[in-house]
Amino acid sequence: MSRLFMPVKVYEGEDVVINEASTWTKLGRKALIVTGKHSAKANGSLDDVIKALDLNEIPYIIFDKVEENPSVETIMDAVAFAKDEKVEFVVAIGGGSPLDASKSIALMLKHLDWDASNLFVANEDDSHLPLCLIPTTCGTGSEVTGVSVLTRHDLRTKQSISYKIFADIALLDAKYLISLSPKNLKNTAMDAFCHLVESYINSGASVYSRNICMEGFNSFRQILAVLKDERKADMKDYFTLLRTSTYAGMAIAQAGTTIPHGLSYAFTYRLGVEHGKACGYFLAGYLKMACKKWTCNTPEISNQIYDDFKASDEFKTLGEYEVNRILNAAGIKDIPEFEELFIKLCGDVNESESLDTVLNDTVDAVFNNKAKLAMVPFELTREDLVEIAYNMKIEGE
Template sequence: MLYYMPTKLYYGKDIIFQHKEEMIIGEKAIIVTGRNSAKITGALEDVISVLNEFHIPYVHYNEIGENPTYEMVLKGKEIAIENECDFVIAIGGGSPMDAGKSIAVLASNPDLSPDDLFDMKNYDVALPIVAIPTTSGTGSEVTPFAVLTKPNGRKSGFKSELIFPDVSYLDPKYMVKMSKSLTMTTAVDALSHSIEGILSKKATVLSDMLAKESISLIYNYLPKVLNDLENIEYREKLAIASSLAGMVIAQTGTILPHSLGYRITIHKGLRHGQATAIFLPFVAQEVKKTAPKKTKILEEIFGSLDGLYEFLKSVDVYKYDIDFTEEELDMFSKEVMNSSHVKNTPGNFDLEKIKGMYKKILKI
């Protein structure tokens, strides 16, 4: 068994100010954010306050959209290089953090293209990274992963120990302004990470312990948060659950639900977390057929795999309006079969079984 998580993770209210000196891991920062969330949550203001206190210059790149593209990270690379930035501060949900990680590698390796990121042999250095999540979902603040959308529209992830953030600050106060729909989709993204971690062929005793706690927190507190969005105590529980889930997939990676969900996000516009979570009960049922011990933790928490489905239904995961043509169904299924996620999923999955997964979500 191997457990490796080199990120220094600080947690608590106003935690940035309690450990502000550790944010200073270079002489000039590029702050990578989306257009609004970092500002609305107060995280950007707090970061700038710390940088000003230590007289650290910075540039702010705020053009990261949902599902970051090659174009977005290339622009960030140019800004970082032109301004001689030597560390990255990524603030936001998964998209700004993943973009920040990509920029950290590209700015340290000017000859690389985004396509080169997917082969770790192409680089051995990256700018240091500070990560500050403003959502409770991706866990990117503690993972060696980043996901980009390629020019052909496909989402692909890359992994490198170089993009584990050096230091991350987890403060639930940055999450109280999240809308109900964003709260749901990000929380079930974290739930997907932990459930997939348990089902994964790469699961370990330690990753299962982290996953069990993460799932329990989401099961108990997501419904409460959805009914009381600015409750800091409930937000705290989801924030912890999300980081625990990130620690899980840092060891196990993700499995089939993520690959199935990517097609729904890219082609049907459903947000990533929701698009992934809709497949969880159906993949778990398939896994149980060949590896029944893998689902025991889920059955303990939810009562049964049907209980997992009912929980997801209760938080509106199955509220959507999508349909597929036969051509889309064939294309989606073939793309999933070619993904690495299938190999990491216990059970026997062929093209027809993958098609069956997509058909199941249409019958709900």
């Protein structure tokens, strides 16, 4: 059965925060602005939000203490900050960290009698304050997903909360990407690419989500030269980068992420590897495993694709054919070229005495996560996970 659920109203365009102010400021009579310490001020997005609120005579308070990979403790600090302020909606500005954090904050502000443990114990009440999300990076697609990933210091990893919290409105203006550092731009674009691949090679994928992925791969191909420093970005490129991320967010909202993301969380927490880079580190290994094991035995793999595979002498398995087809759609020749692209965009992961320990621990964690394994459209043994996890380490030797 194919399905599509995308409740977020998305507005894209230059100066969209101001131009659509009459739409999103109707979410409530007082706003809580959630953001990080620096980037929203530097790229002008915070000024735009404040201007729009002032023009529409909506009072606001600002919580600007969201760190990278926001913690549960930060969520509870924000709730304590806002609980007596009678805020009626939340506006979040930034990359995935403020956007993800805002979903948990909006949930907890609706349930002031809850403690932090409630974030990870689902019940039927997922009510939350209305949300307006404004992305200023091009990676997570959090503006159109229901996911809120938080750092759990008690478990020494990252974990999604047990609720799907979608925004009411997402506002996309690519001018906020201009001030991103090249490193941040490339790492977040790698995250978006991982979202596209993981939601395509996924047991929860549908004909709709895979078509969204193909649009995302096409967008990624259009900005690949920018990411590889072969030409400078113009405003059209920045909108393409942002749109690629949003397509990817729409895709994972339908299907979710799989093994590369599952392996990445402890990698980020324990080794300090940036999220997009951590996911990309495991992607080639996942693609290689898909080539060997993915039978593509689902209704969403069309007869035309199967017929094209049978007519080709180049590929041994349908999985290998499909993997190369989606890579080609993104402008990438094959898996070795992706491995080279990963190193060019994100750099290698520095070897350390703890790398093997972290890789083994994260393999164990993912292998024991039956929900994550169920999202993979082929069976994986622990040995398979080891092969995926160690792929880039072995390739680099």
